[in-house]
Amino acid sequence: xxIVFFLQQILSAANYAPVLSGILSRxxxxxxxxxKGSDLARRVVLGDPALTIMGRPSNFGQPMIVAxxxxxxxxxxxxxxxxxxxxxxxxxxxxxxxxxxxxLAFNMRYLWTIPKFIEEGLGWPLYLSVYLASVVAxxxxxxxxxxxxxxxxxxxxxxxxxxxGMQGLMFVLLNQMGNRAASMSIFKNMIWLIxxxxxxxxxxxxxxxxxxxxGALVGYIFGPRYGSSYRMxxxxxxxxxxxxxxxxxxxxxxxxxxxxxxxxxxxxLVIALVAWYKPV
Numbered sequence: 001x002x003i004v005f006f007l008q009q010i011l012s013a014a015n016y017a018p019v020l021s022g023i024l025s026r027x028x029x030x031x032x033x034x035x036k037g038s039d040l041a042r043r044v045v046l047g048d049p050a051l052t053i054m055g056r057p058s059n060f061g062q063p064m065i066v067a068x069x070x071x072x073x074x075x076x077x078x079x080x081x082x083x084x085x086x087x088x089x090x091x092x093x094x095x096x097x098x099x100x101x102x103x104l105a106f107n108m109r110y111l112w113t114i115p116k117f118i119e120e121g122l123g124w125p126l127y128l129s130v131y132l133a134s135v136v137a138x139x140x141x142x143x144x145x146x147x148x149x150x151x152x153x154x155x156x157x158x159x160x161x162x163x164x165g166m167q168g169l170m171f172v173l174l175n176q177m178g179n180r181a182a183s184m185s186i187f188k189n190m191i192w193l194i195x196x197x198x199x200x201x202x203x204x205x206x207x208x209x210x211x212x213x214x215g216a217l218v219g220y221i222f223g224p225r226y227g228s229s230y231r232m233x234x235x236x237x238x239x240x241x242x243x244x245x246x247x248x249x250x251x252x253x254x255x256x257x258x259x260x261x262x263x264x265x266x267x268x269l270v271i272a273l274v275a276w277y278k279p280v
Contacts, residue, residue, distance in 0.1 A: 002111075002159055005077075005096040006104050012071030014041040023053055023067050040069045047100025065153065079156040081143040095135030097157035099202075107159040114166050117247035121257075122173075125264055126223060127166075133218045133267070134165020134211040141210020156204055164190070164208045165215025172219040176226045177251045222267055225258040226251065 014037030021035045035051075043050065051069040064082070068075060079094035098104040119127045138161025146154065167186050174183035190212055197203035243251065251257075 002096050002098065002104060002108065006098050006101070009071060009074050009097060010041045010044050012073030013044045013069060014038065014071075016040065016067075016069070016071040020051065020053075020067050020069060024051075035069075040071070043069055044071070044074075045101045047103060070155075074155070074157070079139045079142070080153060081146050081156075082153050084139065084143065091136045091139045092132060094139060094155075094157045095132070095159055095162050098159070099157060103158060107163060110163045111159065111166075114163075115170070115246060115250070117244060117250060118166065118170065121244060121247040122224065126219075129222070129264060129267060130165050130169045130215045130218045131162040134168065134215040135159070135162045137161065137214025138164065138204075138207035138211035141213075142204045142207040144210075145206045146204075156207060158207075161207045161211030161214075164193070164211035165218075168212040168215030168217075169219035169223065171212075172216045173223060173226070174250065177255055178226075179250055179252065182250065218267065221262055222260050222264045224260050226255050227258055228254055228256075 017035045017037040017040050020040070024035070040051075042048070052065055053067045055064045055066040065075070074097055077090060077093035078097055079090045084090040098107065139156060142156050146156075167190060171183050171186045174180075174186070190208070193208055194205050197205040197208060243257075
């Protein structure tokens with residue numbers, strides 16, 4: 001889905017060239033401006049700075065974006081603090097947009113390296129729920145530190161909030177399994193990511209931390225618990241191990257998956273109630 005969204009971003013930027021050319025022609029002192037769709041598409045692929053036309057000042061004290069070379073698709077679905085409060089779909093859809101091909105490649109690599117047992121052992125409903133909840137949590141955390149000024153109008157996009165949420169999920173589950181070494185390895189990776197984000201412009205550390213915390217909370221409340229297995233630890237036990245080899249290596253011998261604290265459907269019930277109370 002991330003790849004499909006990025007392809008649509010490229011097409012949208014290319015198709016937006018005539019519109020942007022018309023606006024620039026009306027506002028430029030030099031007369032007619034003609035932009036090529038291929039040039040705008042290249043900017044999206046390479047992550048080059050966008051050509052942006054600003055309008056009147058907004059309630060945030062900064063001019064709103066009137067038109068930009070990233071195209072209508074990105075502008076309609078990216079997270080912006082100034083707009084997501086009235087267009088909450090952006091809190092989710094921004095997690096499938098990317099700023100460049102390199103940005104997409106890095107995030108796809110991290111998604112690919114997530115252990116198979118997270119989806120196969122825990123099931124896709126929990127996997128998807130954690131990912132989406134972490135994207136939202138990351139965007140809300142970003143908004144909390146970008147609530148005014150130019151930052152409130154900046155675009156926040158990428159799957160990193162969801163990826164950090166999966167890291168938060170694994171951190172919580174591995175701790176419950178008693179696998180402290182693996183859980184601390186994940187925590188150290190998050191520290192390095194924050195350090196990297198602190199010295200690299202354009203990266204939202206708040207989004208990463210918010211995603212991690214969101215994934216950890218959903219995993220702790222709605223994910224499985226773990227404890228000692230009587231049937232496996234019993235002498236001469238003939239109990240069949242249903243866990244995959246990778247899942248078993250994470251849990252360790254004699255540990256089994258137990259019921260979650262709350263069933264996952266309660267999470268979606270709360271989301272449905274919130275959406276009903278405040279329609280999108």
